[in-house]
Amino acid sequence: MSLKPDRRSFLVGGGLTALASARAFGASDTLRVGIIGAGGRMNQLMASADVAGGYEIVAVSDVYGPHAEAVKARSKGVATTHVDYREVLDNKGIDAVIIAAPDHWHVKIATDAIAAGKDVYLEKPVTHTLEEGAPLIHAVRSSKQILQCGMQQRSWSHFRNAVDLIQGGSLGHITQVRTYWWQNYGRSWVPKPLDMSQLNWKRWLGSAPQQEFTLEKYFRWRWFWNFGGGAMTDLFTHWIDVVHWAMKEDVPSTALMLGDKYVYEGWDCPDTIQAAFRYPGFDVVYEGMMSSSIDDGGLEFRGTTGTLKLSRSGFSLYREAVKSDVNPVLSEKSFEDGTNAHMANFFECIKTRKDPHAPVETGVAAARAGHIGNMAYKNGGKTTWPAKS
Missing domain, CATH: 3.30.360.10 (Dihydrodipicolinate Reductase; domain 2)
Known part of the structure; x- marks a missing residue:
């Protein structure tokens, strides 16, 4: 059996390379979310977020204008639109991001989001290459951020x-x-x-x-x-x-x-x-x-x-x-589609700071x-x- 890294050992031994969100959440607080990659799968993820409730879309990034505009309309005009995802991460009012870009962007965007102090829902596969697995795990476990891998069966x-x-x-x-x-x-x-x-x-x-x-x-x-x-x-x-x-x-x-x-x-x-x-x-x-x-x-x-x-x-x-x-x-x-419970689990873990149902090691192992x-x-x-x- 493979050994899973212990979260505390990373935090104590590796130092913190990212800034955790400073906001303390109450049970009724609304989560402020950024959307990165607003294509077909993201529409399904946002539908599950709607079922989970308690969130609002603050910003959206997509390289195709109509996709970003559709999310802005979904947010009733609240969300700002961006081509460069880093502008979403620069928004200090955002608690978490949901990432559904193509696979070759996953680790780059996720690690940038972690470094910016954002919690992350990352669609599967979490890596595009074998070599990306260790850096992704290190980025998560040397921070205080939550990362939920999009392996929704774990919440189904x-x-x-x-x-x-x-x-x-x-x-x-x-x-x-x-x-x-x-x-x-x-x-x-x-x-x-x-x-x-x-x-x-x-x-x-x-x-x-x-x-x-x-x-x-x-x-x-x-x-x-x-x-x-x-x-x-x-x-x-x-x-x-x-x-x-x-x-x-x-x-x-x-x-x-x-x-x-x-x-x-x-x-x-x-x-x-x-x-x-x-x-x-x-x-x-x-x-x-x-x-x-x-x-x-x-x-x-x-x-x-x-x-x-x-x-x-x-x-x-x-x-x-x-x-x-x-x-x-x-x-x-x-x-019910397990993505609903999986997104709800992610939202809950943002507030409790507990590991989600599909932590980073599980996503890396499945992709591997x-x-x-x-x-x-x-x-x-x-x-x-x-x-x-």
Whole structure:
């Protein structure tokens, strides 16, 4: 089992590299929030923040003007609009920021926000490369700031109950976890027209190599190595985080990955994947493709006495040696998007200063597994971790 850094040891031993928010919160205080990256996912995050309540949007940054203006309208004209996210961080009246920029911006914006004394909700994957993990953890743990990783399953009630069942021994000895996620980009991800006069493409690229704008890169950036990591860091990251959580192991020793671009040949990342990861005492497999959405996504924990099938819709627990008309012996349905509870947990932790449900180490570990899978893909199908020189 990997050892998680202790928060107090960082604070005492490492010194403080960031200024914590000086404001003391009462139970009824309104949180002042900045929005950074106001695209599609941010709309969902703001909807969850609305459910949580007790906050107001003070400022928004996006490199595409209409996105920022839409958030300003949502705030009833209160929010100031900015192209440069650093102007949001300069606002000393802001308590926290929600970040949903493309992956290659995540660590840069998050560490700048921490240095500015802001608490952070950071969408997954929290890192774009393996090398970014340690600096992000150090930035958080050498500060007094709260960082909630966007791994919302950790706050989703039926996922929490499923993990309790697994850790309580309900499945016996678990030796295999199957994960999968199928989506159909041809059916549901059609790029929309863009007003190029209101897009700052150079700033959108940031640290990425200079290149010509295309709608495909702008809307489907997750599938280009300069900006994302494909299914391994977009989809698999969610599921492997649940595996890490339930199995109390978060470092694979070996990864195998077979992938190809059978449909979306213009992408960098494969659209069809079979992958396998070896952890101490158990294996994890992943399969998915981006041109078929039947069955959606989920996980199956398979043990010697039972199997638990888990998705965002709920879970079912099946017993070995039980008649089929009795199985599943236990089921639970989801009643609400877990992002609502996850954002509420973030808001609560801003006030209590307790660690959130998805602290920085969990996000780094989940992203790391995806990066290791991609490393195997680029290495002819297999790699070990730590990588052998």
